[in-house]
Amino acid sequence: MKIMVIYTGGTIGMVNSIEDNTLVPGSVNNIKEFIHSECLQDHTEINVIATKAIIDSSNYQLVYYQELSSLIKKSYHIYDGFLVLMGTDTMAYVASLLAYCIEGLNKPIVFTGGQLPLFVNASDSRHNLKEALIGLSNQQFPKEVGVYFYKKWHRAVNVVKLATTDYDAYGTPNLKNTELILEKEEVEITTDLQGNISIFKFIPWQSLEVLKLILDSNLLDGLILEVYGAGNMPVFDAILVQKFQQSIKKGLKVVVISQCLKGEIHVGKYQTSLAAKQLNFINGANLSVESASAKLLFAITKKMNIQQIHHFFNISVRGE
Numbered sequence: 001m002k003i004m005v006i007y008t009g010g011t012i013g014m015v016n017s018i019e020d021n022t023l024v025p026g027s028v029n030n031i032k033e034f035i036h037s038e039c040l041q042d043h044t045e046i047n048v049i050a051t052k053a054i055i056d057s058s059n060y061q062l063v064y065y066q067e068l069s070s071l072i073k074k075s076y077h078i079y080d081g082f083l084v085l086m087g088t089d090t091m092a093y094v095a096s097l098l099a100y101c102i103e104g105l106n107k108p109i110v111f112t113g114g115q116l117p118l119f120v121n122a123s124d125s126r127h128n129l130k131e132a133l134i135g136l137s138n139q140q141f142p143k144e145v146g147v148y149f150y151k152k153w154h155r156a157v158n159v160v161k162l163a164t165t166d167y168d169a170y171g172t173p174n175l176k177n178t179e180l181i182l183e184k185e186e187v188e189i190t191t192d193l194q195g196n197i198s199i200f201k202f203i204p205w206q207s208l209e210v211l212k213l214i215l216d217s218n219l220l221d222g223l224i225l226e227v228y229g230a231g232n233m234p235v236f237d238a239i240l241v242q243k244f245q246q247s248i249k250k251g252l253k254v255v256v257i258s259q260c261l262k263g264e265i266h267v268g269k270y271q272t273s274l275a276a277k278q279l280n281f282i283n284g285a286n287l288s289v290e291s292a293s294a295k296l297l298f299a300i301t302k303k304m305n306i307q308q309i310h311h312f313f314n315i316s317v318r319g320e
Contacts, residue, residue, distance in 0.1 A: 001044040003136050004079040006071055007031045008064065009054040010087030012114040012125040023117065025054040031085065031129075034118055039130050044137040047079075057087025057094075057113075065097060066191050072098075072109065073189040081136040082109045085129070088161060088169060091147060095156035097294035099145035099318045101193070104184030108141040111156070112148045115165055124150065124167040144180055144318070157291045157320040160261070173261040174286040180319050195300035197293055201226040201259065202233055208240055215243040215252075222253045222296045225281070226289060231256060231265040231273035244279050253300060253309055257284035257292045280306070282313050291320055 007013060007028045015026035028050035035048055051067050072082055086094065095111045102109075112132045114125025132148045135141050141148070145156040150168045158172040198220055200211060214220070227233045233256075236244070248254065256276050258265055264286035268277045276283075284292045295317075299309045 001081075001137055001139075002079045003044060003046050003081050003083060003133065004072075004075055005031070005035065005046060005048040005083045005085065005133075006068060007048065007050045007054065008057070008068060008084065008086040009051075010057050010085060010091075010113045011116065012085050012087075012112075012118055012129065013054070014117045025056060026117075028054070030118065034126070034129070035133070038126070039133045044133075046133065055087075057090040060086075060090045060094060062193055065094060065193065068094070069098060069101060069189055069191040072102075073191060076107075076187055076189070079107075081107055081139075081141070083129075083132055083136060084109065084111045086111060086113055088113045088115065088149075092156075092159045092161055092170070092288070092290040093294065095145055095147050095159065096288075096291045097193075097297065099156040100294050100298040101190040102145065102187065103189075104187040105145070106143050106187065108136060108139075108143055109145045110136060110141055110148050110153075111146070115167055115169060127151075142180075155319050157294070157318045158288070160288045160290060174264070174288070176286075176316065176319065190298065190301060193297055193301045195221040195297050197222040197224065197297055197300070199224045199226060199289060199293065202228060208234060208236070212240055212243055215240075215247045218247070218250070220247075220252060221300050222255070224284070224289065224292050224296065225254065225256045225276075226259045227256050227265070227273075227276070228259060230258065230263065230269055231267045231276060231283075232270050233272060233275065235272065236275045241275070241279065248279065248306075253282060253296060253306065254279070255282040255284045255292055255296055255313065257287050257289060261288075280310075282306075282310055284313060287313075287320060295320070 009025040014023040112128045116123040118125045147154045163169045
């Protein structure tokens with residue numbers, strides 16, 4: 001059994017800064033020291049590497065995803081499993097994106113981290129890291145991308161961060177117990193992603209003029225609308241409808257998802273959701289914002305047309 005551990009940064013490896021005593025990403029040597037002293041298994045070879053930039057995950061950008069996915073792609077046939085260590089703030093986004101971007105995956109890729117640094121007393125990072133490695137070594141995890149945290153494995157395309165400080169920080173409110181079927185015999189990993197996506201969340205006292213400005217900017221390839229309940233949103237005036245029509249004609253892909261953690265979108269059920277139906281918005285069904293943004297970015301990168309994207313969002317491709 002051979003496992004690659006990829007350290008990208010995050011609280012799990014943080015240390016106190018000399019300058020102002022704030023937490024900053026620490027060296028990969030600390031991770032190696034812990035693994036070699038606490039986590040080695042007799043039948044397992046563990047190789048620990050770090051990305052070029054060790055960062056707080058709130059600084060995560062596509063360039064960091066490109067490096068991470070390229071490392072996995074380059075080493076995919078050498079190792080039996082992968083463990084990615086990163087910060088908890090954007091872990092659900094990155095894990096979900098990687099899940100959509102790997103076709104034909106037949107080995108586990110696990111993400112973990114911690115709410116407290118590795119060498120702090122009573123740190124959850126110690127348990128998460130050690131248990132994730134034991135699980136990989138003993139082949140306990142499904143052969144897909146997942147997040148392991150506080151003794152639980154979560155499917156990447158369903159997972160969301162629910163708590164800022166609790167050890168039990170992640171959940172899958174809309175999990176479907178779908179068994180994945182390999183759609184390709186050979187693994188294919190998309191590393192270079194192209195597309196500018198943003199998210200607009202409706203609130204009762206927000207002016208829709210903001211949405212008009214976003215559409216006027218012509219900066220976006222994809223827009224995710226977080227709407228109320230089962231797909232409801234404020235009534236659009238004629239100008240906003242026209243701006244959406246023009247933007248969509250130019251290639252903008254618009255996805256609607258619910259602000260609720262459980263349940264899904266039912267476009268057209270209420271009169272206030274008719275705009276989404278009339279404008280042919282893409283139904284995000286039960287997707288979380290993390291999963292929807294990842295799925296949309298992948299679809300845009302693959303240059304799917306609007307009919308293909310509608311179909312892509314209507315089906316489960318990674319158990320979402």
